[in-house]
Amino acid sequence: MSGTEAGTAVSGTESGTASGTESGTVLGGREPAVAAAPAAPAVRCENLVHVFGTPGNEVAALRGVDLVIEPGEMVALLGPSGAGKTTLLWHLAGLLAPTAGMVEINGLPLAGLSGRALTSMRLREVGLLLQNPASNLLPSRTALGNVLFAQSPTRRTRVMKRKRASDLLDRVGLAEAARRPAGLLSGGEQQRLALAVALANGPRLLLADEPTSQLDPASAADVIELIQAANASLGTTVVAVTHDPEVAAALGRTITIRDGRVGGAGHGGREFVVIGKDGTLTLPADVLDELPPGSLAEATRAEGGGILLRRADLGGTDLSGTGGLGSGGAGKEHQ
Numbered sequence: 065m066s067g068t069e070a071g072t073a074v075s076g077t078e079s080g081t082a083s084g085t086e087s088g089t090v091l092g093g094r095e096p097a098v099a100a101a102p103a104a105p106a107v108r109c110e111n112l113v114h115v116f117g118t119p120g121n122e123v124a125a126l127r128g129v130d131l132v133i134e135p136g137e138m139v140a141l142l143g144p145s146g147a148g149k150t151t152l153l154w155h156l157a158g159l160l161a162p163t164a165g166m167v168e169i170n171g172l173p174l175a176g177l178s179g180r181a182l183t184s185m186r187l188r189e190v191g192l193l194l195q196n197p198a199s200n201l202l203p204s205r206t207a208l209g210n211v212l213f214a215q216s217p218t219r220r221t222r223v224m225k226r227k228r229a230s231d232l233l234d235r236v237g238l239a240e241a242a243r244r245p246a247g248l249l250s251g252g253e254q255q256r257l258a259l260a261v262a263l264a265n266g267p268r269l270l271l272a273d274e275p276t277s278q279l280d281p282a283s284a285a286d287v288i289e290l291i292q293a294a295n296a297s298l299g300t301t302v303v304a305v306t307h308d309p310e311v312a313a314a315l316g317r318t319i320t321i322r323d324g325r326v327g328g329a330g331h332g333g334r335e336f337v338v339i340g341k342d343g344t345l346t347l348p349a350d351v352l353d354e355l356p357p358g359s360l361a362e363a364t365r366a367e368g369g370g371i372l373l374r375r376a377d378l379g380g381t382d383l384s385g386t387g388g389l390g391s392g393g394a395g396k397e398h399q
Contacts, residue, residue, distance in 0.1 A: 104171025106269055106301035107133035107156055111341075112165035114151055125151040127324035128165070130341060135170075135268075138295055138302040140312040143321035149305045150195065152321065153271050156303060157192050158182040170268055187217050191267035193258050195274045195305075200258035203247030207238050207257050210246050214264035232260040235290050237283065251278045259287055263294055270294065272304040276311055288314045322346050 112129040115122045125148045133139055141149045154160045155167050158174050167174045170189055174182065186192065194200050201210050211229035218225070233239050236256035241249060246257060255278045262270060270291065276284035288311060294300040304311060312318050318330035326338050327346030337345045347355060355361055360376040 104135075105132050105168070106135045106137065106170055107131060107303065108166075108168040109152075109155070110166045112152070112155060112167060113163045114148075114155065114160060115163045125324055126155075126162075126165075128340070129321075129324070129326055131319065131326060133301060133303060135301055136295065136299045137317060138292075138315040139304070139317045139319055140315040141303065141305045141321060142307075142312060142318050143327070147321040148324040149321050150273055153273055153303065153305055156269075157190055157271050158185055187265075189268050191262035191265070191270045191300075193262045193270070193272040193275055195277065197251065197254035197258040197278070198247070200261055201246040201254060204245055206243050206245055207233060207249065207253075207260075208242040210257060211260050211264050214261045218265055228264065229260075232263060233257075235286070235293075236260050237286060252280065252283060255279060256283060256287060259290065263290070263300075266294075266298050267300060269301045269303070272302070274306060274308075275304055276306070276308050284308070284310065291315075 109129050109131040112126050112131075113124070114126040115124050117123050127148075129148075129152060131152075141152065143149050151160065155162060155174075156169065158167075158169070158177070162175070169185065172185060172189070174185070177185070192200070202213060205213060208226075208229055211232055212225055215225045215228065220228070230239070230242070233242050236259060238249075238253060238256055238260070241253060246254060249257060255275070259272070259275060262272070272291070275291070276287055279287060291302055291304075292314060295302055302315060304315060306312055312330075316331075318328075318335075319326060320328035320330075322328070323346075325340065325344075325346065328348065329336050329338050335348060337347060339345050355373075355375055360378070362372075362374055362376050364372050364374075366372045
């Protein structure tokens with residue numbers, strides 16, 4: 065999908081949930097969604113695969129992603145460039161169709177939905193902030209006009225819509241730029257405006273691709289604070305692609321994507337490897353000096369519970385033809 069198509073899909077009218085009342089707070093008010101079961105995960109992916117290219121020139125961007133994010137969680141998607149993070153985010157927004165596997169958003173399976181149904185899902189469920197902020201905006205409309213236009217699907221009165229738009233622009237530091245066309249704003253200003261647009265309707269799920277990449281530290285802190293406020297006041301689930309450690313720390317839970325797979329997870333400052341359904345795991349980069357790619361390792365049960373993973377000691381046996389370790393090893397254990 066081109067950047068123009070993505071921008072059309074999310075500009076103004078397709079971020080958030082219709083609301084018939086206004087709470088009077090910056091982040092208040094939305095209707096419960098009718099399509100989702102109350103206990104459904106906010107995000108569920110099962111064996112999600114996406115292959116780009118043509119036959120004979122395929123590139124697998126996602127290689128069997130299994131992921132569950134509960135309502136109200138804030139999750140940072142980490143990993144090197146090209147690992148598949150943005151592709152995963154676009155699947156969660158319904159902007160890409162899987163090659164294989166399944167995606168559910170708030171209990172709603174996206175497979176087989178028509179374009180109209182996906183648009184309705186984005187209108188009622190999802191706020192989307194793309195990495196190129198201009199793709200989220202209508203350049204000829206003012207900053208205020210963009211946030212007002214984003215509220216078109218709601219049943220708020222004109223006064224309520226204007227109040228909410230003004231409050232959001234104030235929160236992102238754009239009150240003085242409210243009358244300026246979005247296309248004349250700086251990159252950082254457009255990024256902050258795009259967040260205001262994405263939050264205009266109080267979405268149940270906010271998807272953000274590098275939300276602070278073009279911001280100075282002070283503006284980035286304001287954006288993080290606004291995302292946290294949406295989560296605290298509305299229970300908005302947040303999934304953000306980021307390379308910014310400040311964003312990752314603020315969101316709390318991290319998921320690391322490596323080579324199109326979920327390769328690691330973080331909770332409370334601790335990092336964990338993730339065991340795939342087929343038993344595969346991706347080791348953290350800081351232990352690969354002990355178990356470099358191509359090594360043979362032994363996995364055994366440890367006394368008292370747990371698993372020991374240690375580099376195999378083969379006594380000099382040559383296994384170079386098998387792709388395994390051919391020069392013995394230190395026999396160090398990893399628990």
